[in-house]
Amino acid sequence: MSTSDRVRTGARTSDAPLTLDEAPPRTLGLGESLGLWANLGVSLLLPVAAVFVVLPGRPLWVTLAAVVVGAVVGSLLLGAVAAAGARESVPGMVLLRGLLGRRTSWLPTAFNLVQCIGWATFEIVVIAEAAARVLDAPRWPFVLAAGVLATAMALRPLGVVRLLARYAVWAALAAVAYLFVQVLAEPLPPLEDGGATSFWTAADIVIALPVSWLPLAADYTRHARSARAAGVGSAVGYGLATVVMFALGVLALAAYGSSGLDVIGALLAVPLGAVAVLVLVSVELDEAFANLYSTAVSAQNVVGRLDRRVLVVGVGAAATLLALTLDVVAYEPFLFLIGAVFVPLAGVLIVAYWLTPRGAWDTSDTAPARPLYLLPWAAGFVAYQLTLPTYFPGPGAGWTAWWSARQADLGIDPGNGWSASLVGLAVAVALALPLVLRGRRQRAAA
Template sequence: MSTDVQRTSDAPLTLDQAPPRTLGLGANLGLWANLGVSVLLPVAAVFVVLPGRPLGVTVAAIVVGAVVGATLLGLVAAAGAREGVPGMVLLRGLLGRRTSWLPTAFNLVQCVGWATFEVVVIAEAASRVLDAPRWPFVVAAGVLATAMALRPLGVVRVLARYAVWAALAAVVYLFVGVLREPLPPIEGGGATSFWTAADIVIALPVSWLPLAADYTRHARSARAAGVGSAVGYGLATVVMFVLGVLALAAYGSAGFDVIDALLAVPLGAVAVLVLVSVELDEAFANLYSTAVSAQNVVARLDRRVLVLVVGAVATLLALTFDVAAYEPFLFLIGAVFVPLAGVLIVAYWTTPHGRWDTSGTAPARPLLLLPWTAGFVAYQLTLPTFFPGPGAGWTAWWTARQADLGIDPANGWSASLVGLGVAVALTLPVVLRGRRR
């Protein structure tokens, strides 16, 4: 394929077609920085605030969480670039073709959920800025994100060249406006310890782990993919969470009221509208990855048809979405995908290059389900995912298991690091056993 043709080609329509390698370091940095610049993070900032503690402690938890999560993201992104396959296909080398359908099912649910979250945030922010009903913005955001997902690589190039600079200007302007206000200690917050705050931050980059290779398979090198994703997303995560914390301190606002607080900045409405427009890239990315993930099961499905279906579903869900489910959703993502990331990273980076089998005949490796499951259990025993209402039985069951094992529910440990450590420790002997055989 000639260079000119490769530059104009977009992502393949089916899994049977080879992906073009067009994204260098700059494009990867721009893409992942854009994906990290999300209004969702300032809205979630209340969950990471340590009440009554100096702001510096909360900022430190944000930085630690971003470093851990972005490092995991970079390692998975680099693996996707080396193999040139989407995220769920990459897992064939870990679990086998058919067994990889299990994480694929989890990822499909996650992608639809995140796409719905993003459409809700876009619509809520736009309705507050323009003082208008929310539902027209839900429909508009769903339609635009779906259209973007039909031409993903073209959108990535625009994001890397233009949108990242507009987002950067808007964020800098809002930072300057917020820092002009007094910043008293925050008395209210959702974090119970330094490490529970870090866990919320870790969950954001971790939520992109199953999706990372969907984009980095188009990277020119593993280095460009790994560095671009880790640095771009990691820095953006720190910036956006800190902006939310500062707005909470300056204006005493939390949740979606943070948006109202940012609107209080002179010309803040313009800056927020820029961020709302940039937010479309997160919704588009989740819609596109839902389609690509489904192709792991049926390789010849046309991603354009899948995108249209998923876009319609996410838009309908966003019209009735309950944002109160946001925090437990983040924790559950961490519980599922942090241990899986540990298993994948250890298994992949200890396997000789060229030996990772992502074909349609990749053999099952059911033993590697054990460390993934053990990591999930360790995560829940450390910090059970809290679900209100009908889901309270899940929380109660794990809390009872904590009591059986003598684990203090207020232990303050990092569930992410505990789950990751258990998964890594149990993966090593399985991998070494396989090598000896």
Template sequence: MSGPIDAPHSVHVEAPNLLTEPPPRTLGLRACLGLWGNLGVSLLLPVAATYVVLAGRPLVVTVAAIVVGAVIGSVLLGLAAAAGAREGAPAMVLLRGLLGGRMSYLPTVFNLVQCVGWATFEIVVIAEAASRVLDLPRWPFVLAGGVLATLMALRPLAAARILSRYAVWAALAAVVYLFVEVLRHPLPPIEEGGAASFWVAVDVVIALPVSWFPLAADYTRHARDGRSAFTGTAVGYGVATVAMFTLGALALAAYGAAGLDVIDALLAVPLGIVAVLVLVVVEVDEAFANIYSTAVSAQNFAARLDRRLLAGLVGLTATVLALTFDIAAYEPFLFLIGAVFVPLVGIFVVVYFVLPRPAWNVTERAPARPLLLLPWVAGFVAYQLTLPTFFTGTGAGWTSWWSTRQADLGIDPANGWSASLVSLAVAVLLTVAVTLPFRRGR
């Protein structure tokens, strides 16, 4: 096994401040496993298990859906991570080779919006959980979470070293303890709520690994080789995804009859408050990752902007938003942006790994590929026709419009399909269709 970033010669090596500087290759397999395992250990996943459980069916069916979704999503994430390691480029710069230098600005804008939003959301999750556990006001935890995440984003490889050496073991201990305690409780079938079908449950799980696609290469450009990046990312995040979703499902089965939500259920186990507090602290790494990736993504517009200044500004913005903004109302919009990237994953995998091609061009002069906008848009449309992003209030018109289009096309709103897999299939097939004539003409 190749060593992690704790080799003596690399202790003080950090990520480059400018996009024009080459990235140090210090992440080995163990470091990639530790980093992505930590990123997968998030309180959002057991909470999201509420939408994964298959009511009235044996728990093993829910676990099977979790495993299928985690495998599909994590393999796709691992492929993006491997490409980042092979090219030594961050995620949005990597997309220059797919769409072209200037056309890569389009996904970059989407990614900036979602990264700031998710950084804010993670800070809110940290503060809310800590506030509930300790019965204290929320705002001090917002400030503490925002400051710590920003400091980690200033020195990302040092943060990765800490995560792979120490935090992963604390997270593992907390998760194992909660599993043991929950499994000691009777686990009756869950009779209410949850996913409408097996494939809808799979879809929810796929969404979590795929949401990291626009960020993966920001970290794995520092990996020593593509194999370590793929294995560490896919296995680390995949195993964590299965564990955290399954923990949430088991907690709902064990304590759901008492009317408790997932967090309250985990707090109800003996010493659950200690284990949840450990997970709250570990949650900071998700906020850090989003802050750092916002800064690196912005460098796709201006390569000579210092990522440390950008990270500081993003961290400050996310912290202020977490103090003042109702981020829960913003959550559907974040999932809508996530749906934008689902078909782009399929297009990238086909063009980079499947179709024959020349060297991958990540320069600002990379030629535009406007034809690839067709499968991207078609994949997004297929996603919304399968499962429109659900908004309430002022955004309800979006959901209503797509629901009307479903009715026009005779698509059952309760079709039970996986929107992610439908979107991926449409994007992949159209990508092959729009590129094949040019391949034959060579």
């Protein structure tokens, strides 16, 4: 199908295309982009993750400062990738063809499939757990209901995006505003328990949330009317929501969490908190749907003519089954591992894309392999692990032990307190830059 045919086909399409052969409609303006990304950021997973952000024994403002710093870093990376997806009008994994080539881009695609299914599963678990606690009922019926509803939403994603931007975001903001008013009316003593060991490890947890959307961002911003609408909408919308939701979790723990680090329990202790939490539970479905949809779109990078509706149904069923057995204790290492994989990749992609002349970014089926760009990505991942090895309990403890031994070999203090995200990002960018500049010189000489 020619480019002109794809554009005409996309113009006639009222929703996201079913295959990569169809061009995406460009219907999302700045307001809709802001609404979409703000709504995606209003998630119960963020205040739940606040447990791992708290710096025990430190003033609350130090933890909140780490939240702001992490949100700014992560959302700027998200905005840069989102804008690139809008300019090229392709999904996230297809955008990586311009960096790595078509077949080489299957490697990050495989990682993204794993993380999308993981996030969808976590979202379903949080929805079901919160609903079960509010209504004092078994969890499994809510797992099934959330899985079915999220799957149905993913079948018509653009229609859902428009509804979220117009209505759901306002309901979510009302619930969050109410919870903030109630929490701030209580005394806020210092927290003596928490999961962060330093300011920068706290910031790394926050960075991991917007970074988790980097491989997915272009799946939605390819429908934006401009790169500006995509970049500003994603960075500002998700960044502000990240600060608000993490801050809500931290403050709720300070106000109501004296009996333990239980964020959902702390929110339920707020007067009429159950009603506000139920509103957030219903809004939470958008994150689950988004991850299911992006899993399907990512798989199309390998086989472009697969119908995304069939893929969505299969992935939705898998995430629902996983949610029935998931141990939420695995959440923290999952966040760190996402950062270790995708922060360096984001750095390489952003440097390469924005230094490449417009029109030279090849996302076609014949995009040549560029395996050299795997090196700065891999180096960034190694630097991340050497700074802060991802901790896995139980059977995965060998991974942590191996990287800890490499730290010892190199004389790196395990309690260094550095930001693994910023170290990994800096290494990846520093090694990618010479490759990008060499490519520019070769194009100029050709």
